Amino acid sequence: MQQDKQPDYRPVVFRDRSAGYAFLTRSTATSDRTIEWDDGETYPVIDVEISSESHPFYTGKARTVDSEGRIAKFERRYGEEK
Template sequence: MQQDKQPDYHPVVFRDRAAGYAFLTRSTAVSDQRIEWDDGETYPVVDVEISSESHPFYTGKARTVDTEGRVARFERRYGGAAGQGTGGDAPA
């Protein structure tokens, strides 16, 4: 492996402003801002828009698609089960 080709991999604090949550991890991200962490050390801090603390998928607030309602609406509109090949409007 060639020397000096790998980026600097160091501890970084990522701060989710929406959730008020911060976590320490290792990354190649750089920042001019620094923050003092719980262990007394100072680390660069990167502000992020969304993390696992505020993302709807991870928080359980994700919208679910009403697939059953869509199927029922399709059957009402096109008359019964799909694939009958009635051709045109559904019988009344």
Template sequence: MKPRIHPVSRPVVFRDRAGGAAFLTRSTADSDQRVEWEDGNTYPVIDVEISSASHPFYTGRGRVVDTAGRVERFERRYGKRENPTD
């Protein structure tokens, strides 16, 4: 690695505003806001709108799209192919 070209990586707290969760990780991002973490140290905090704690894909609250109904409707409308390998 070349010296003096990489950004500084530091511990940062990311706080999910929607889910109320917070996690400590390393990042090159910095913030003027600070928060005291569970270990007693103070870290920069970055508020995010959504994270894995509140995203529907990770929480299981997402919708399932009915693709089978779309395929059947397409086949009724335009017919099935005679030879699907063509």
């Protein structure tokens, strides 16, 4: 493995601005903006549009489609007339 060809793998903070949630992880992503974390260290910060804190599927706020009701409505409207 050539050392000069590999991206730098370091701690980075990912921040979900819509949910006010941030987490520290390791990544090769780069950013010129920084944030001071809870441990007093300064890390690069990457703003993301959606994370597990704001995604409807993970928060339990996902809408479920009532497919049975739609099928019944379709059949009532356009079904065979007997």
